[in-house]
Amino acid sequence: ATVSLTDVAAPALSLRDIHHTFAANQVVKGIDLNIAPGEVVCLLGPSGCGKTTLLRIAAGLEVLQEGAVSLDGKPIAAPGKRHVPPEKRNVGLAFQDSALFPHLSVLENVTFGLKHLPNRERRERAIELLTQLGMANYIETYPHMLSGGQQQRVALARALAPTPKLMLLDEPFSSLDARLRDRIRDDTLHVLKKLGSATLLVTHDPEEAMFMADRIALMRDGKIIQTGTPRELYCAPIDPFVVTFFGEVNELRGTVHQGKVQTPVGAVDASWLPEGSEAQVMIRPEALRIKERDLPFEAHNHSHVVMAKLLGRTSLIHLCAHSDDGQEAHLHARVPGVFLPEEGQPIDIDLDHSQVFIFPR
Numbered sequence: 001a002t003v004s005l006t007d008v009a010a011p012a013l014s015l016r017d018i019h020h021t022f023a024a025n026q027v028v029k030g031i032d033l034n035i036a037p038g039e040v041v042c043l044l045g046p047s048g049c050g051k052t053t054l055l056r057i058a059a060g061l062e063v064l065q066e067g068a069v070s071l072d073g074k075p076i077a078a079p080g081k082r083h084v085p086p087e088k089r090n091v092g093l094a095f096q097d098s099a100l101f102p103h104l105s106v107l108e109n110v111t112f113g114l115k116h117l118p119n120r121e122r123r124e125r126a127i128e129l130l131t132q133l134g135m136a137n138y139i140e141t142y143p144h145m146l147s148g149g150q151q152q153r154v155a156l157a158r159a160l161a162p163t164p165k166l167m168l169l170d171e172p173f174s175s176l177d178a179r180l181r182d183r184i185r186d187d188t189l190h191v192l193k194k195l196g197s198a199t200l201l202v203t204h205d206p207e208e209a210m211f212m213a214d215r216i217a218l219m220r221d222g223k224i225i226q227t228g229t230p231r232e233l234y235c236a237p238i239d240p241f242v243v244t245f246f247g248e249v250n251e252l253r254g255t256v257h258q259g260k261v262q263t264p265v266g267a268v269d270a271s272w273l274p275e276g277s278e279a280q281v282m283i284r285p286e287a288l289r290i291k292e293r294d295l296p297f298e299a300h301n302h303s304h305v306v307m308a309k310l311l312g313r314t315s316l317i318h319l320c321a322h323s324d325d326g327q328e329a330h331l332h333a334r335v336p337g338v339f340l341p342e343e344g345q346p347i348d349i350d351l352d353h354s355q356v357f358i359f360p361r
């Protein structure tokens with residue numbers, strides 16, 4: 001049996017039954033979340049669902065209204081009683097628009113939080129981090145001479161430099177262009193794991209969350225809908241919102257009959273749903289496996305290609321699926337690599353059932 005880190009050590013961060021309201025607008029509605037030492041947790045969710053507010057509560061930038069916050073097992077905030085200010089929480093903070101100190105060089109910005117160390121060590125640690133984040137050539141530069149993405153990397157280095165036990169990062173890669181972002185994410189994850197900092201990272205990008213997170217907490221409208229490893233959320237989503245959040249899906253409807261729902265691409269297991277009930281079938285585009293078929297062109301009652309587009313690493317196929325009993329559906333499939341069948345090409349479709357999900361309607 002595996003023992004989770006939370007069982008053996010006090011969580012680096014514990015949020016208990018957090019509620020938060022701005023004016024009459026309740027934006028956090030009862031959130032419980034633990035982060036184990038060294039664990040990277042991503043708060044993922046659509047814009048406005050309360051991610052930033054929750055992170056600011058953990059940081060002490062919002063005064064706690066309801067619930068409890070502790071760091072390393074020590075309570076640091078209780079409504080109306082205790083409020084340890086942000087600078088006393090020993091957490092590293094980096095935000096989307098983290099301002100650097102304009103009058104300090106890059107190196108001085110990063111060494112700022114290291115006053116307790118001897119000069120040489122301070123400098124060495126800062127240079128090591130700046131090197132890892134690709135900023136070694138800018139040590140003497142001042143913030144106004146840097147691009148937004150470069151400033152963001154310096155802000156990350158500054159937050160990481162004191163090796164806090166807890167890092168709170170809010171969209172820390174948002175100012176980086178796509179190519180640089182992949183690299184800096186990779187480098188940042190490497191640094192976080194090397195330092196062993198527990199991390200709460202806010203993002204609205206599912207791919208970023210899947211790459212960075214040991215665990216993802218998916219939020220909607222002030223609540224956590226599902227918590228789990230990237231694989232658990234992607235492969236065992238608990239409701240339609242979780243499925244759609246990770247990308248486009250084909251949605252079909254049907255009635256449960258003898259434990260199955262018939263679709264134009266085959267029967268889907270629905271044994272956990274009541275006989276005769278209405279079901280929603282969600283098919284990820286990559287679940288549709290396509291085989292070209294040697295048939296004359298006029299075969300109207302067969303599944304066929306409507307349109308094919310090359311997107312780079314994958315090809316997108318719009319297709320019309322026909323079942324033997326006359327059901328028809330327009331579906332999108334995603335196939336790895338270059339696959340560009342002709343419009344009208346008859347096809348056979350095979351379903352990868354691990355990427356098909358069924359829910360009651």
Ligand code: ATP
Pocket residue numbers: 022023025027045046047048049050051052053054204
């Ligand atoms: P995004 O990804 O767009 O940053 P988010 O999930 O981080 O969104 P929050 O920034 O936590 O969401 O905001 C949640 C809600 O609270 C929003 O409706 C926002 O308008 C509101 N809100 C946030 N801060 C304040 C504030 N200081 N005063 C009033 N309302 C606020």
